[in-house]
Amino acid sequence: MNPIFLAAIPIISFFFLLLKRRKANSQKVALVPSPPRLPFIGNLHQLGSIPHRSLHKLSKQHGPLMLLQLGSFRTLVVSSPKIVEEVIRNNDIVFATRPMTKLTDALSNNKNDIAFAPYGENWRQMKKLARTHLLSSQKVKSLSFARAEELSLLLEKVADETSRGNGVVKLTEMLNSYVTKLITRVILGSWITEEKKALWSKLSHESSTLVFQAFFEDFFPNLKWLDVLCGLDRKLKNYTKNRDATFDAIIKNHGHESKEVNGKNSTYFIDTLLDLQNDSSLGFVLTDDHIRGLILDMIIAGIDTTFATLDWCMTELVRNPKMMKKVKDELRKVAHGEDMISEELLGQLCYLKVFIKEVIRLHPSSPLLLPRESLEECQIQGYNIPKQTRLVINAWAFGRDKSYWEAPEQFKPERFFDSNVDYKGKDFYFIPFGVGCRICPGMDFSMVVIEIALANLVHCFDWSLPSGITIEDMDMIECAGVISSRKQKLELVPIASKVN
Numbered sequence: 001m002n003p004i005f006l007a008a009i010p011i012i013s014f015f016f017l018l019l020k021r022r023k024a025n026s027q028k029v030a031l032v033p034s035p036p037r038l039p040f041i042g043n044l045h046q047l048g049s050i051p052h053r054s055l056h057k058l059s060k061q062h063g064p065l066m067l068l069q070l071g072s073f074r075t076l077v078v079s080s081p082k083i084v085e086e087v088i089r090n091n092d093i094v095f096a097t098r099p100m101t102k103l104t105d106a107l108s109n110n111k112n113d114i115a116f117a118p119y120g121e122n123w124r125q126m127k128k129l130a131r132t133h134l135l136s137s138q139k140v141k142s143l144s145f146a147r148a149e150e151l152s153l154l155l156e157k158v159a160d161e162t163s164r165g166n167g168v169v170k171l172t173e174m175l176n177s178y179v180t181k182l183i184t185r186v187i188l189g190s191w192i193t194e195e196k197k198a199l200w201s202k203l204s205h206e207s208s209t210l211v212f213q214a215f216f217e218d219f220f221p222n223l224k225w226l227d228v229l230c231g232l233d234r235k236l237k238n239y240t241k242n243r244d245a246t247f248d249a250i251i252k253n254h255g256h257e258s259k260e261v262n263g264k265n266s267t268y269f270i271d272t273l274l275d276l277q278n279d280s281s282l283g284f285v286l287t288d289d290h291i292r293g294l295i296l297d298m299i300i301a302g303i304d305t306t307f308a309t310l311d312w313c314m315t316e317l318v319r320n321p322k323m324m325k326k327v328k329d330e331l332r333k334v335a336h337g338e339d340m341i342s343e344e345l346l347g348q349l350c351y352l353k354v355f356i357k358e359v360i361r362l363h364p365s366s367p368l369l370l371p372r373e374s375l376e377e378c379q380i381q382g383y384n385i386p387k388q389t390r391l392v393i394n395a396w397a398f399g400r401d402k403s404y405w406e407a408p409e410q411f412k413p414e415r416f417f418d419s420n421v422d423y424k425g426k427d428f429y430f431i432p433f434g435v436g437c438r439i440c441p442g443m444d445f446s447m448v449v450i451e452i453a454l455a456n457l458v459h460c461f462d463w464s465l466p467s468g469i470t471i472e473d474m475d476m477i478e479c480a481g482v483i484s485s486r487k488q489k490l491e492l493v494p495i496a497s498k499v500n
C-alpha cells in the first residue's frame, strides 16, 4: 500500500473524529435554551396568571431566546429586541401566520378575519381593505364628529356623577363604557335600537371573555374529548350560534346611514363594508362572512386595548401630579379659553403625546402581542427552528430593557423629547402595536380616541384621589389575561376646572 496513504490514515481518522465531535457539539448547541419541563404539560405551569411577567423572570435565567413546551406545542419566547429585529428582517414571512386553534377558529369566524386568520391571500386582502377603507388616517379623521359626540356624553356623565353623593366617580367603568360605545358606534352607526344595542353588548362581552378561555384541544389535541365532557364545546357552539344570529339581526335589517362632514359623506364601518360588497374594483368578493370577521376583529382587538391604555393614562396622571399640571398647562395654552379641546389642536400637544408614549412603554395593553407560527423551517440566532413552532414576543419586557432605556422603571415622559423613537414598528425595542407584516392596523384609530379623551378629561376637570386614599395605595399590577388592563379600578374625585 502506498506509504503516503498509510501515513494519512491516522490523520484522516483524527479529522473525522474531530468533525464528529464538532457535529455532536453543534447538535448540542442547536438546542434552544429551555427551562426544565414536567411530563405531559411541559412548561405550561410556568406561565402563571400574568404570563408576560412570568416569562420575563424565566428569561433572566434561561436567556432572551427560550424554547417552551406548552402542552403539545413548541413555543419560542423572545425577550430581546435584537432577536426580534433578526426575526423580522430575515423571517417575517416565515412567521407570518397565526397558530390555528379551536378558539381562534371561532374568533376569526372560520378564518375570515385579519387578526386570527392564517397568512395568505384572504388575510392580505382583508388587511389591505381595513387599512384603506376603515382605519386609514382619512377615515379616522372623517369620524371625528362621532368621537366629539360620545366624548361630550362622557364629560356630562362625569359632571353629573360628581354632583351626587360623595363626589367620587367610578372612572374605570366610565372609560370602559365610553370606548365600547364609541367603537360600537363607529362600526354600526347610531341607528340601532336599544334592543339591538343590548344584543350587541352581550355579544361584545362574550367575545372578549372567550379570548381568555383555555380549551384542552388547543394545548393537547388528543384530549379534545375533555372539552366535550366539561361543556366547553357546547359553550363555544352556543356562542357562535348566538353571534351569527346577532349579526343577522343587526346587519341584515340595517338601514344605510351617512353623515355629511365638511362637504363629504362620512360613513360608519358597516355602511362602508356593505358599499364595498357592490364595488367591482375591490379585487375580491367581500362576503357576509368577511364582514362578520372584520367586525369581530374590531371588537376583540380594538375595544379592550384602547380602554386599558386610557385607564393606565389616567392612573399615571393621578400618580404624578406634577405631570398632570404640565399636561393641564399645555392644554390651557393651546385652548385659548375654549371649554373643550378640538381634534385640530392635538398636533400642538407635545407633552401629552410623550406622556402617552411613556404610558404604553410601561403598560402595553397587548404585552405579548399576538402569537405567530412558522410556516417552514428557519434559523434564528444560529438555531434550527422547525416548521410549526409558535413565536411569542415579550414586548412588555422590551419596555424595561436597560440596554435601551435609561432607568427603565422610572416613569419619565421627557425621555421621548428630542428623540425619534416611535411605536410604529421601526424601533424594535418599542413595539406595543406589534411589528412586521402582522402589525396592528388600528394604531392611528386608537391613538386619536385616547388623545382626545385624555385631553378633555384633564382640561375640563381637576382630578384627585378620594379622601383617605394616597398615591401609595394605588396598585399598579395588571389583571390576569391576554389584555393587560389595570387590576384595581380607578375611582377619583373630579372638580370642574376653571378654563380661563
Ligand code: HEM
Binding pocket: 114, 115, 116, 127, 297, 298, 301, 302, 303, 305, 306, 309, 364, 365, 366, 369, 370, 371, 432, 433, 434, 435, 436, 437, 438, 439, 440, 441, 442, 443, 445, 446
Ligand atoms: C391601544 C390600542 C391598541 C393596541 C395596543 C393594539 C395592539 C395590537 C397588537 C400588539 C397586535 C398584534 C401585532 C403583532 O402580532 O405583531 C394587534 C393586531 C391587530 N389590531 Fe390592534 N391594538 C390596538 C387597537 C386596535 C384597534 C382600535 C383596532 C381596530 C379598530 C385594532 C385592530 C387590530 C387588528 C385587526 C390586528 C391584527 C393584525 C394582523 O394580524 O395582521 N387594534 N394590535
